[in-house]
Amino acid sequence: MKIPATVITGFLGAGKTTLIRHLLENANGKKIALVINEFGDLGVDREMVKGCGIAGCEDEDGNDNVIELANGCICCTVADEFLPTMEALLERDNLPDHIVIETSGLALPKPLVKAFNWPEIKTRVTVDGVVTVIDTHAVDMGRFADDEATIQKVRESDESLDHDNPLEELFEDQLQCADMVLLNKTDLVEATRLTEIKSDLQARVRDHVKFIETDHGQVDPAILLGLDAAAEDDLHHRHSHHEHDDHDDDDDHDHHHDHSHDEFESFSVSLGPIADPVDLENKLLALVDAHDILRIKGFLDVPGKPMRHVVQGVGPRFQRYFDRPWANDEPRTSQLVIIGKHGLDKTAIEEALAS
Numbered sequence: 035m036k037i038p039a040t041v042i043t044g045f046l047g048a049g050k051t052t053l054i055r056h057l058l059e060n061a062n063g064k065k066i067a068l069v070i071n072e073f074g075d076l077g078v079d080r081e082m083v084k085g086c087g088i089a090g091c092e093d094e095d096g097n098d099n100v101i102e103l104a105n106g107c108i109c110c111t112v113a114d115e116f117l118p119t120m121e122a123l124l125e126r127d128n129l130p131d132h133i134v135i136e137t138s139g140l141a142l143p144k145p146l147v148k149a150f151n152w153p154e155i156k157t158r159v160t161v162d163g164v165v166t167v168i169d170t171h172a173v174d175m176g177r178f179a180d181d182e183a184t185i186q187k188v189r190e191s192d193e194s195l196d197h198d199n200p201l202e203e204l205f206e207d208q209l210q211c212a213d214m215v216l217l218n219k220t221d222l223v224e225a226t227r228l229t230e231i232k233s234d235l236q237a238r239v240r241d242h243v244k245f246i247e248t249d250h251g252q253v254d255p256a257i258l259l260g261l262d263a264a265a266e267d268d269l270h271h272r273h274s275h276h277e278h279d280d281h282d283d284d285d286d287h288d289h290h291h292d293h294s295h296d297e298f299e300s301f302s303v304s305l306g307p308i309a310d311p312v313d314l315e316n317k318l319l320a321l322v323d324a325h326d327i328l329r330i331k332g333f334l335d336v337p338g339k340p341m342r343h344v345v346q347g348v349g350p351r352f353q354r355y356f357d358r359p360w361a362n363d364e365p366r367t368s369q370l371v372i373i374g375k376h377g378l379d380k381t382a383i384e385e386a387l388a389s
């Protein structure tokens with residue numbers, strides 16, 4: 035029997051890591067191997083998953099069950115990073131019951147699903163389902179949409195024109211590839227708006243795709259895992275804005291596609307100890323206002339506190355909390371990864387944070 039693999043996709047900050055933590059905490063003995071890929075080089079997601087103290091991060095043979103792919107975007111590094119990782123995973127004596135893959139928020143899911151047609155993998159693993167996590171709060175704030183009236187005008191003037199808001203295109207690609215859509219962050223959206231968002235998104239997915247509403251990704255793993263979609267056999271139904279020719283669905287080894295991350299960039303900033311995290315958050319908020327910043331995440335060293343302080347920013351929304359004690363052998367540092375649209379003024383941002 036093939037090992038089922040679930041691909042978790044969704045834009046930056048939608049709640050993928052939160053969902054996966056919940057999934058691992060409620061796995062009920064199922065051996066899950068997690069492959070994480072993130073945009074930005076700090077490895078925050080892996081830390082967030084490992085920081086939860088879940089038993090079973092390592093299997094009996096001491097193999098790490100949380101595998102991080104090097105910085106970069108999984109859909110662009112399938113051949114170099116993802117396939118060797120999968121092959122190594124499949125060579126283990128102690129095979130997982132299920133593989134969960136968290137893509138970076140900027141990844142296109144389709145090239146990744148396509149990689150499951152590689153002969154080395156196809157006989158052993160199947161894509162059980164693509165789960166797309168939606169930040170309903172961000173959708174409510176209109177963050178993925180251009181002004182609808184403007185788009186409509188462009189379309190009316192030339193139907194062949196594809197508007198090219200990179201955020202919206204990614205969002206649509208992630209929706210089109212979904213076998214299940216999780217409307218997450220329901221706690222931040224009014225019920226009537228949620229209904230409207232749902233019916234809008236239902237018109238943008240393939241037929242029969244199920245929607246689940248979640249608060250902090252809390253969904254029974256039995257609903258999420260076991261969709262039995264064999265998505266790798268069904269690629270031609272999953273439209274992508276980023277296909278370069280009509281043969282994109284062939285089972286060939288050509289994984290070129292015209293998706294580039296030139297539209298986005300990320301960098302990390304190291305700060306000294308942060309005595310006043312509230313003051314830092316205010317600075318970050320001002321920076322999000324002034325620059326095209328989409329996502330900020332990282333950890334702070336707050337002097338006098340034994341615990342590490344987590345900072346999570348999604349658009350203008352910030353969350354901070356102490357998550358776990360600093361380990362004895364771990365340097366206490368303050369580091370943030372900042373992800374935004376291309377052209378971020380790194381110097382200005384660093385200066386503002388250093389002031």
Ligand SMILES: Nc1nc2c(ncn2[C@@H]2O[C@H](COP(=O)(O)OP(=O)(O)OP(=O)(O)O)[C@@H](O)[C@H]2O)c(=O)[nH]1
Nearest residue numbers: 045046047048049050051052139219249250346353
């Ligand atoms: N209010 C609210 N916050 C949420 C919910 N789900 C996640 N969050 C918060 O949103 C922020 C981002 O969540 P993550 O799970 O890290 O999102 P992600 O999709 O993994 O982010 P990237 O890997 O950077 O793309 C964190 O501060 C979470 O605590 C939710 O349902 N409600």
